Amino acid sequence: MPRAVITGAAGGIGGAVARTFAAAGYELALLDLSKAEQPGAESIALDLTDPEAVAEAFERIARRWDRIDALINVAGINHRAPVREMAVADWDRMMDVNVGHMFLTAKNAVSHMGEGAAIVNMASISGHVATPDYPAYVTTKAAVESFTFALSQEVGDRGIRVNAVAPGWVNAGFTDAALSEAENPQDIFDAAREAHLLGRMAEPEEVADAALWLASPEASFVTGQTLFVDGGLMRKH
Amino acid sequence: MRPLAGQIVVTGGAGGIGAACVKAIRAAGGTPVSLDQVENPDCRSLIVDVSDEAEISAAMADIREVSGLICVAGTNAHGRLEDLAWEDWRRVMAVNVRGMMLAMKHAQVSDGGGIVLTASVAAHIGCDGYTAYHTSKGAVLGLMRATSGEFAPRGIRVNAVSPGWVDTAFTDRGLAALPDGAAVRARAAEAHILGRIAQPAEIAQAMIFLLSDSARFITGTELVVDGGFLRKR
Numbered sequence: 001m002p003r004a005v006i007t008g009a010a011g012g013i014g015g016a017v018a019r020t021f022a023a024a025g026y027e028l029a030l031l032d033l034s035k036a037e038q039p040g041a042e043s044i045a046l047d048l049t050d051p052e053a054v055a056e057a058f059e060r061i062a063r064r065w066d067r068i069d070a071l072i073n074v075a076g077i078n079h080r081a082p083v084r085e086m087a088v089a090d091w092d093r094m095m096d097v098n099v100g101h102m103f104l105t106a107k108n109a110v111s112h113m114g115e116g117a118a119i120v121n122m123a124s125i126s127g128h129v130a131t132p133d134y135p136a137y138v139t140t141k142a143a144v145e146s147f148t149f150a151l152s153q154e155v156g157d158r159g160i161r162v163n164a165v166a167p168g169w170v171n172a173g174f175t176d177a178a179l180s181e182a183e184n185p186q187d188i189f190d191a192a193r194e195a196h197l198l199g200r201m202a203e204p205e206e207v208a209d210a211a212l213w214l215a216s217p218e219a220s221f222v223t224g225q226t227l228f229v230d231g232g233l234m235r236k237h
Numbered sequence: 238m239r240p241l242a243g244q245i246v247v248t249g250g251a252g253g254i255g256a257a258c259v260k261a262i263r264a265a266g267g268t269p270v271s272l273d274q275v276e277n278p279d280c281r282s283l284i285v286d287v288s289d290e291a292e293i294s295a296a297m298a299d300i301r302e303v304s305g306l307i308c309v310a311g312t313n314a315h316g317r318l319e320d321l322a323w324e325d326w327r328r329v330m331a332v333n334v335r336g337m338m339l340a341m342k343h344a345q346v347s348d349g350g351g352i353v354l355t356a357s358v359a360a361h362i363g364c365d366g367y368t369a370y371h372t373s374k375g376a377v378l379g380l381m382r383a384t385s386g387e388f389a390p391r392g393i394r395v396n397a398v399s400p401g402w403v404d405t406a407f408t409d410r411g412l413a414a415l416p417d418g419a420a421v422r423a424r425a426a427e428a429h430i431l432g433r434i435a436q437p438a439e440i441a442q443a444m445i446f447l448l449s450d451s452a453r454f455i456t457g458t459e460l461v462v463d464g465g466f467l468r469k470r
Contacts, residue, residue: 149468152465156431156432156465197385197386197389197457198392198454198456206453206454209451209452209453210455212451213452218442219442220439221401221443221462221464222443222460222464223431223464224465224467224468227455227460229454230458231454231455232385234458235382235457236457
């Protein structure tokens with residue numbers, strides 16, 4: 001039975017990733033700020049930006065498992081502020097959570113990974129197009145891709161692959177927040193229809209399927225890459 | 238990966254990557270049909286010149302409805318700009334670009350189906366002496382992006398796979414044409430982060446993933462399957 005560690009598993013995309021990997025026969029360890037509810041999985045609540053807490057979580061995982069086959073880094077947050085109004089603490093928090101946690105989990109995971117293992121990091125089309133008023137998010141998501149290909153070089157000789165998935169809009173928690181702020185929620189679905197060639201936003205399971213494939217042996221020659229799961233948004237932009 | 242169903246046409250289905258696609262399609266539950274200049278004994282094969290509209294159109298009419306199309310057929314010509322004959326340039330563009338356009342134009346892809354074009358890492362880097370090939374593969378990416386919008390209203394997704402070095406007869410022929418082919422081949426493995434070149438089946442796996450329902454929100458994009466070749470300098 002293959003084994004996967006998933007961060008952000010209490011969230012919308014992370015939860016879909018956990019369900020998809022469980023359905024594909026993976027044994028799971030789920031890391032998030034709050035405990036992720038997933039039958040049969042080991043769920044660990046922690047601050048993913050605390051180096052000691054992350055190290056402790058991986059020690060706990062290593063006591064149960066002799067190896068890790070997949071590390072799927074999904075955890076991420078958002079913060080709305082233009083640069084001229086950005087508080088340094090908010091900027092740092094965005095960097096720590098969205099890309100720093102991937103550094104910490106990878107740092108602790110790779111020694112338990114071997115030939116054929118894979119890391120998948122959640123990037124975003126926001127690493128390629130500027131979303132107004134979200135400069136920190138745009139910066140962190142571009143950084144996720146740079147981190148991905150830098151790490152792919154470092155662990156490639158051990159047969160470990162590292163890739164990123166870049167979704168467009170996803171019908172998950174982030175979008176729910178935008179919907180709750182919108183005066184007319186229908187406007188958001190209309191905008192999604194306009195933004196994507198396929199005329200809608202993604203379901204979280206569609207993003208999870210891409211992560212599952214990248215982690216699988218079927219993607220054995222794919223490393224250092226970003227797979228866009230964006231319904232044609234980048235092509236349309 | 239979710240299973241495939243129905244007929245799937247592979248242009249260049251008798252070559253290294255194409256024949257690997259035929260095997261992978263069957264293993265995933267689909268019915269492969271090869272279009273190539275020679276027969277693939279593993280599946281139904283139609284003998285065509287993919288650059289000829291009359292031949293492609295007749296073959297696609299004969300095959301009728303398909304759930305997917307994978308365009309692999311491609312050719313190469315060695316020659317720097319000043320040495321490259323107009324006829325050689327036109328032949329590479331005719332097979333590599335016009336051939337894919339014609340296959341998309343005439344294939345009877347059902348609503349919700351998929352199309353995968355074969356681009357190359359050659360669309361992103363340059364090697365002296367392969368002007369026509371590099372140009373044609375850049376054009377394939379343009380063709381993919383342009384047509385993804387045309388097919389989207391019918392739920393048909395169009396994507397490209399860009400291989401790096403692949404262990405095929407196509408690669409062997411290209412190397413044989415070089416005075417230092419053996420030395421180039423010996424250095425190829427270390428040009429990849431994964432320390433080796435690809436087997437054709439690894440390219441085929443990526444192509445059939447993009448055709449499958451697992452990739453149902455992926456369109457208009459390029460999947461580079463190069464073992465980290467482009468990332469390594």
